[in-house]
Amino acid sequence: MSDKDYLKDISTIKNLMNKSSRFISLSGLSGILAGIYALIGAALTYYLVTTYSYGTLTLDGWVFRYVFFILFMVAFLSVVTGIYLTTKKAKQNGESIWDGSSKRLLFNFLIPLVAGGLYILIILSQGRYGQTGGLMLIFYGLALVSASKYSIGDIKYLGFTEIILGLIASLYPGYGFWLWVIGFGIMHIIYGTYMHFKYDVK
Amino acid sequence: MSIITNINKVFDHRIRLGIMSVLMVNEYADFKTLKELLGATDGNLASHSKALEKAEYITVEKQFIDRKPNTRYSVTKLGQAEFKKHINALEKLIKKQ
Numbered sequence: 001m002s003d004k005d006y007l008k009d010i011s012t013i014k015n016l017m018n019k020s021s022r023f024i025s026l027s028g029l030s031g032i033l034a035g036i037y038a039l040i041g042a043a044l045t046y047y048l049v050t051t052y053s054y055g056t057l058t059l060d061g062w063v064f065r066y067v068f069f070i071l072f073m074v075a076f077l078s079v080v081t082g083i084y085l086t087t088k089k090a091k092q093n094g095e096s097i098w099d100g101s102s103k104r105l106l107f108n109f110l111i112p113l114v115a116g117g118l119y120i121l122i123i124l125s126q127g128r129y130g131q132t133g134g135l136m137l138i139f140y141g142l143a144l145v146s147a148s149k150y151s152i153g154d155i156k157y158l159g160f161t162e163i164i165l166g167l168i169a170s171l172y173p174g175y176g177f178w179l180w181v182i183g184f185g186i187m188h189i190i191y192g193t194y195m196h197f198k199y200d201v202k
Numbered sequence: 203m204s205i206i207t208n209i210n211k212v213f214d215h216r217i218r219l220g221i222m223s224v225l226m227v228n229e230y231a232d233f234k235t236l237k238e239l240l241g242a243t244d245g246n247l248a249s250h251s252k253a254l255e256k257a258e259y260i261t262v263e264k265q266f267i268d269r270k271p272n273t274r275y276s277v278t279k280l281g282q283a284e285f286k287k288h289i290n291a292l293e294k295l296i297k298k299q
Contacts, residue, residue: 007217007294013289016223020231100228100235161293 023101023151025093027085031192034078038184041074042177074184081185089200099148109147112139133176137166137183152199158191208291210284214293217242217250222285225260225277233273251275259284 018024045067052063090097099132117140141162148156162183169179213219220240224231231239243259254260259281263274277285 006295010289010292010296011217012216013219013223016220016239017227020224020235021227 019095021101021104021150023095023105024199025086025090025095025097025100026151026155026195027082027089028192028194028196028198030078030082030085031188031195033081033085033192034074035185035188035190035192037074037077037081038188039181039186041070042181042185043122044070046177086172105147105150108150109143112142112146115139116142130176131170133180134166134169134173136163137169137180139166140183141166152195154191154195158187161187208287209295210291212234212253213285213288215250217246218254219253221247221254221260221275222277222281225275226282226285230274230276231265236275253254254281257281270292 048063048066087097096102116135119139120135123129123135124132141164142157144155144159144162146159148154148159164184165187166177169176169183172179213222217240220242221236223238224236233247236242236251237244240247242250251260251262255262258278260275260277263276265272265274
């Protein structure tokens with residue numbers, strides 16, 4: 001065997017290790033769109049809260065219910081867009097959408113996310129909503145870091161960014177809203193664009 | 203030429219390297235998954251996995267899932283150690299150039 005063959009061997013090994021353990025068809029475009037949904041949602045919330053609620057939110061008011069609905073819609077649309085675009089990309093890559101690697105990815109992503117979501121609902125029901133923005137950022141960041149082992153490694157850095165933003169938000173709850181806008185809106189657009197040009201456009 | 207001795211003849215085939223690579227990072231893999239990942243034919247995969255099994259680098263487990271036969275492969279401790287040695291030897295050979 002010549003040296004070229006050894007090199008080829010190593011790259012085959014690396015390739016197969018990645019392919020068999022990581023789900024790599026995440027779409028960068030879905031990140032960009034999720035960021036845009038988050039920005040639209042945040043703009044609507046800002047408008048509602050400043051116009052009807054004099055800058056404060058109370059749990060029993062109708063404004064809060066609208067804000068909750070907006071938040072839900074942002075999450076829902078992001079997930080639907082993500083699934084749609086990822087399925088499309090997986091088909092192009094000849095990667096199956098529901099196999100061992102995508103199941104592991106989803107499982108590891110959902111553990112911190114579901115735990116965090118329930119925790120946030122619990123403290124909301126106790127009337128402590130000052131930390132919500134920060135907690136959402138922190139748990140979402142943890143979910144990304146935990147999922148990054150089973151997907152494109154770059155989402156780890158988005159995870160770290162979200163965690164740091166979340167910690168800052170819990171230090172300065174007054175800026176929670178703006179940090180949320182940066183974390184879920186702007187960061188998604190930046191990382192989504194980066195991933196789109198690195199992986200999608202070939 | 204001590205490096206050459208670490209090049210393991212048992213791994214000297216694309217399909218065998220492939221089987222080992224997949225099993226190193228997965229707890230187990232079944233026949234169909236391996237076949238798809240490696241793009242190998244049934245007979246090809248069967249004969250190469252048998253060779254690895256004979257060397258006791260992998261274990262083969264046959265069972266039934268929903269009454270369909272299912273073959274599961276996983277790597278042994280010996281297989282892991284030997285494969286690591288093999289990769290190190292490959293890398294050293296490349297670096298020497």
